[in-house]
């Protein structure tokens with residue numbers, strides 16, 4: 017690890033960062049989206065990716081170039097940037113995908129890294145073993161060892177200024193993923209792709225995806241730039257960014273376009289089933305779905321790819337702005353309503369609230385309580401931690417109404433709010449008129465933390481109709497009153 | 503009411519429709535957005551609203567033209583369409599807003615309707631009394647009577663082919679709103695604006711807004727085109743459309759732009775606080791917030807207004823496509839996560855599930871369970887109704903697992919699923935791995951409906967850890983078993 021990656025701001029485990037790419041002489045903003053460019057078929061020319069969509073970095077496949085009679089020499093002679101007509105940073109993949117698809121490839125890690133350096137790649141990749149989900153633990157462990165050997169081999173190759181990635185494998189075995197990450201982070205390689213995630217994404221296993229990313233993150237330092245390899249659907253950018261993924265790559269924009277599939281932040285639509293384009297991009301503003309269906313194939317593919325890129329880069333900017341504004345989790349909450357599997361992913365994210373809390377800023381602009389899930393946010397956990405360290409007076413009235421001179425407010429989902437913290441984030445949260453059970457349960461947990469830290473305090477809780485069985489989990493010596501019925 | 507409005511498809515109470523505007527010689531698609539054009543200051547030229555953003559109809563203020571030394575004669579001589587350079591349909595407002603702001607205006611309903619007809623308006627408006635929220639009931643009732651008198655007066659004016667609106671007032675008194683709607687619908691006027699809603703929107707009282715719209719809708723026939731007057735923020739289009747509003751008008755696109763405010767479907771941002779544009783429109787793709795801050799005032803206002811229009815029209819298309827695809831409530835659910843007040847609005851919408859159910863289609867493509875709120879959707883209510891009419895066998899096992907040969911599946915939030923309905927919407931719903939209490943409670947209500955209709959049936963419920971107190975509301979003679987523990 018060098019000091020190429022600088023985190024500017026966090027929200028949950030998501031971060032705005034700057035990744036220096038020395039060989040490209042450039043620094044890219046993260047979270048970033050890398051369009052995948054097929055050297056043979058360019059649905060949208062790389063120059064347009066840069067000028068129209070603001071792509072600072074793209075990814076292409078060095079193995080395809082290496083094996084191409086047509087492109088190998090031009091790549092070696094003129095370099096990748098000339099070949100693709102792209103002046104930003106270029107990352108190259110190594111053939112691992114081909115290895116996993118076809119069982120063998122005809123280059124070694126040393127050869128392909130040399131080749132990547134020779135064609136002018138800015139970020140090269142060794143040949144790792146992309147172990148699919150759900151394989152036996154022994155297979156995952158053995159293949160991870162091979163991947164780690166390749167990573168360590170890559171360390172020894174003279175790659176000059178080119179950055180080199182250290183892929184993290186381990187299938188769906190979380191301890192192996194975590195160890196893989198720790199071992200990869202222990203090398204002096206530069207970028208950390210979490211690999212072989214495409215099957216999970218294709219099967220909408222967003223909960224498993226979150227488990228795997230969380231495990232990998234636990235093995236990495238905070239200065240490690242993380243690439244969620246193969247993640248090209250904008251519906252999941254916010255979720256993955258909130259876990260701390262910095263780089264995404266999209267082959268989907270072009271592949272989906274060729275298949276008539278239309279990306280949205282809420283899922284995938286098919287052109288054949290659209291009557292109105294649910295989007296504000298210039299393609300969707302100036303065409304109807306019927307016009308695109310009637311268009312020639314090349315034009316249709318191009319326009320759909322442009323829409324797919326617009327919405328993908330739009331979502332990346334939305335994620336960046338959400339981190340800047342401290343409302344990334346509200347964005348994830350909205351995205352969770354695109355599909356039940358996204359809701360599972362969001363709930364799994366909140367399962368890691370304590371892991372997110374480590375980097376989540378203490379102060380943000382506003383906390384919006386927008387769902388039962390909001391009660392499980394890291395901010396609530398942090399407040400409960402704080403309650404466990406607070407000194408309470410001998411007698412303490414906690415009330416959802418006016419707490420009186422010596423009382424504290426009782427605010428679901430946070431719990432007791434000492435007067436000194438009343439105007440402090442997140443206790444200034446905007447809340448709906450009615451809350452649900454998880455909010456009351458969280459507030460009661462907050463009372464319990466305070467009570468445990470202050471065993472001699474006589475606590476009275478004044479509620480306004482909280483569920484009986486939620487109140488029942490208060491300690492037996494807490495007095496319970498109904499607001500107005502005192 | 504004439505037969506100018508044709509509903510093509512419903513989702514909840516939302517509908518895709520076609521509104522014929524005879525004087526414009528055109529038929530507009532609904533839900534529709536009418537940009538408000540100020541005859542004196544055109545941030546975006548009407549011709550561009552049409553060519554760039556696809557506006558089929560706009561709204562301008564006839565009272566402003568009537569009082570303008572500069573524009574009155576040109577409007578009378580060349581007509582509104584020439585004056586504004588817009589070939590679509592033009593609706594005109596009457597000065598009611600000025601009346602409410604300044605307490606008096608210098609025209610009568612007859613005069614202003616005549617004037618609207620003379621300047622070539624396609625849809626004219628009488629001078630109603632926009633009673634604000636929360637006024638005493640007597641004031642609301644009296645002002646509604648005056649509005650109704652004006653509406654009835656408007657009926658007698660010779661307005662030729664011009665359509666005329668019949669505004670619905672009544673403040674936040676729901677019975678008055680409902681009566682106002684019934685009386686307006688009883689005239690032969692054509693379009694039904696729900697008026698004086700701007701204060702509710704400005705104060706984010708989306709729950710009250712839903713209550714008022716629901717009341718007005720109860721007083722109107724299904725063939726009444728409904729205009730949610732003053733609704734120009736895209737964050738609420740899906741919610742309002744789901745209640746059955748067909749027309750929206752936006753002054754916000756231009757007013758907000760002049761104030762540096764940037765519309766999104768999740769709320770309002772201020773240009774000064776944006777580092778990244780969270781949007782895919784062409785303005786946001788080709789500029790950074792910093793560039794816009796540095797731009798000249800005129801250019802900045804114009805570009806912000808163009809963004810605001812792109813996102814507003816984009817959301818209208820998204821709403822249309824959601825109705826077409828039968829997933830409008832999923833869109834509303836996502837929008838509810840923009841602000842706690844939007845969540846209140848959504849929950850209030852679901853409070854009217856029975857009202858929505860009257861028009862909600864029996865079959866749609868897919869039901870996505872994406873939140874605790876999903877358990878309260880009209881589809882769940884309809885299934886419960888159906889259960890109350892079903893014949894059950896003498897002994898019936900309802901199981902969350904395999905129901906066995908003679909059993910039925912038990913599926914939260916729906917409840918019992920007879921085999922014949924297993925593959926029928928909404929019982930094919932996609933659900934997350936874990937559900938919450940409202941889903942189990944709804945399923946138990948379904949069991950209770952079936953049990954009540956089949957008092958002689960011996961029912962066994964097999965659950966997988968549903969909350970005890972939820973199961974406790976099953977009838978006493980229902981046997982309860984834990985799956986696997988049988």
Ligand SMILES: [Mg+2]
Pocket residue numbers: 175176177178179180
């Ligand atoms: Mg190096």
Ligand SMILES: [Mg+2]
Pocket residue numbers: 661662663664665666
């Ligand atoms: Mg008429």
Ligand SMILES: [Zn+2]
Pocket residue numbers: 293295296297298299300301323324326327
């Ligand atoms: Zn688009």
Ligand SMILES: [Zn+2]
Pocket residue numbers: 779781782783784785786787809810812813
């Ligand atoms: Zn925009």
